[in-house]
Each structure stands twice: as structure tokens, then as C-alpha cells.
Amino acid sequence: MTEALSSSSQAVSDAREPEFPMSRGRCPFDPPPELERRLHDEPVSRVRIWDGSEPWLFTRYEDVRALLRDSRVSADTDLPGYPPQSPGVAARRKRAKAFISMDDPDHASQRRMLTADFMVKKVERLRPRIQKIVDELIDDMLAGPKPADLVQAFALPLPSLVICELLGVPYEDRALFHRLSKVLISQEATPQQSLDAVEELLAYLSRLVEQKLKDPGDDVLSRLATEQVAAGTMTADDVAAMGQLLLVAGHETTANMIALGTVALLEHPEQLDLVRDGDAALIANAVEELLRYLTIVHTGRRRVALADMEIAGQRIRKGDGLIAASDVANRDAEAFPDPDKLDVTRKARHHVAFGYGVHQCLGQPLARVELQVVYSTLYRRIPTLKLAAPLAELDFKHDMLVYGVHSLPVTW
């Protein structure tokens, strides 16, 4: 039996199984050991992905920045050579195309329809509302049974509520978009599951946009409906594609940073003490450091070369796939001394957890304020918060495009 198993796994590796994304090692917070090895020994190298193609993998901080700001590379998922994250992403690339997978000038014109909604001072005005939601969710959790699942009780509801209010999506419909979003960010969803999920979400959002046209509210979808759809510059389906991006990106990432950030702090009690007792400046710093240390968008930022060129000393041909491994770039000692240490007092704002270049995260001011409110409130209100299961038994999201934990049993 043992022999049969080992010979069959040999056969699989001979069949050129994918090398990327790579498996993590023992520490659930660290990038995969093989990725760390490439950072040190082979900073730019070819790597085989699920479809058998071999894009270039960039691991150094400065190289990742150079790649992502280069106007000779494209984020257009339709171009030949673009390395899709998963079969699901490849299957739906002609559907739900929004600015994240467009190049300028189309990218800039769509993104600029939204930059005012996420700018720093606009998001600061939401801080009291975010604080109120955080306090109420903690009240409810404390009034309920323990152990509790921090993901369902707190980490997922907060960013879902906030993005729903901003976009004008009814929070009562969260079961639908949570279910579909889970399929969309799964690395294991089949092409058909992925297509079905995107069609269902687009149909839902298109109907919502049509309603907003007739009865607009004070929200982003209403504004896009009345300014763009009414004027004929965009269709309801185009707005739905933008809405889909904002809705999924707006809750999945922050939810995972809340839950995984809590695990990381509970496993580093001296850092948790600093956060619990910290002033606003330390909290803001801790948010940057946790973003860097955890870099939950862990399957790389993907691009394709538009021309023959040289990046980071490597000759690249037009049509070559390119992957910027921002997770390991954020562990580059050239940019962050003692990079594997979680240190909430370090200067970390130059991290690339939100990406870099013109596609850097649009919602980052909102994510920052949400995380600042959470990290400054949760551990003060529940000073005895602790894991209700051993770290090794937690269900980490190795199977998702955004890293985190599927559930987080906590008690106090």
C-alpha cells in the first residue's frame, strides 16, 4: 500500500504538476519555504502554473515594484500569455470585466468614477459609523454563547455591512453574495461553477442597478446608474461588473485581515499588548505591519508583457506571463530589516500588500480605517480573548485566492 502510494505520487510529479501557488510550511503566517528560497537564490525565475504555462515569477521587493509600475505590462486578462490565477478565473475572464483587468485609458476612466468615494477624508467621515457597527457586533458576540466563531460573528459582518451601505446593496441579501463570493475566490471551483456564480451575481447586481435608476438612493450604485447608465455611457451590466468587484474585494479582504490578524496577534502576545495599550499612531502603524506580515493576497499580482523588454535584469518577451509575488516581496530584508518578525512598531507603510502601480487597491483607505477601528477596539473590549482550538487545528484558507481562516473559534 505504501509502495503503491509513493509510486503514484511519483507519477503525478512526472506529469508536471503545477509549482505555483506553492505550499506553505509549518508557520501559517509565513510565505511558502520554496518562495522564500527563490527570493534568496533565484529572485526572477520561471514557474509552472495550473494550465501548464511557465510565467516569470518576481520575488524581490524592488523588482515587484518595478514590474507593477511598468507601463509596458498589461493587466488585461484576455491577452494571450496572461497567467490566470485558477481555472475559474480563466473561465470567467470575458465576463464581469472591470477596471482591475483593464489598461489605461479605460482603466483610469472607470477608476476615476470611484476615487472620490474611497478618498481619505471621505472614508474618515465613516469612522464613527464603523465604530458603532464594531461596538454593536462585539455586544452581540459577548451576549451570545462561547466559544464563538469570530469569522461569522464579527470579521465577516463588519466589512460586509460597510460595503453594502457604501454601494447601496441590501445587507439582507448577504447570504447570496457571501455564497457566490466564496466560489469566485476559490482556487478549486470548476470553470462551470465559477461561470454560474459570476452570472448569478451579475444578474442580481444588474437588477439592483435597474431599480436604482428608477429610485436612486445616496450610494455608489445609484450614482453610477443615474450618471452613467442613464447617459448611455455604461450599461447596467457594466455597472454590475464594477459592483461585483467592489462588493467581493470590499468584504473578503478586510474580513480575512480581521480574523487572521487576530490569530497573529494572539500568537504574539507581546505585540498584542502593544496594540491593546497603543495610541492612534501605534494602531495605524500596527495595521500597516499586519498588512505587510500577512499579505493575504497570496497568489501574486498577475500581468503580461506588451513588448520585448528587460525587467530586473531579465529579458522578457512580448506575451510572457508575469507574476509579482507581493507576499514574499514583503519579506525582503532589503526593504524590511528582520522581515520575518512581526513588529507593530516598525515602519512598514511602503509594503506592497495593496499591490503597486496604477492598479494599487482603490479601497485601501477604507480597509485601513476598518482595521484601525477593529484592532483598537476588539482586544480592549475583550482583554481575555483567546483561541478556543489549537493553532495547528485552525482551517487556513490554502484553497482560496485570499488567505485567512475559514472559521475562528474563540472564547474569553
Added chain:
Amino acid sequence: MKVVIDQDRCVGAGQCVLAAPEVFDQREDDGIVVLLDENPPEELHDQVREAAQICPALAIELAG
């Protein structure tokens, strides 16, 4: 130090406003960068250099 911004390149990520709030702001109607002080005093130079370094769109240039 003289600060020059490029509003056409700006993508409204807000990094400069967080790094150097006395020097950079965002336009109310579209979130694009505006310069509050093109010759910031010496005590703000480190903040302004950080803003230029982390701007994802390379929309901030420093001279002098």
C-alpha cells in the same frame, strides 16, 4: 524642496495624504491629488519624501 504633482497620473490611492497631510490633499469631486504647499518647510521633508516614494502612480516629483 520643490514639490511637483502630476494630476493626470494620479490614481487617488491616498498614500500621499496619509504620509504628509499638510502638503497633499484630495479633490472633493474626484479624489485626485492637490498640492497644499509646493515649498514645504524642512520639518516636513521626510514625510514628503515618503509620500513620493510610496505613490503607486509616480505622480509626485521632488526637486532640490
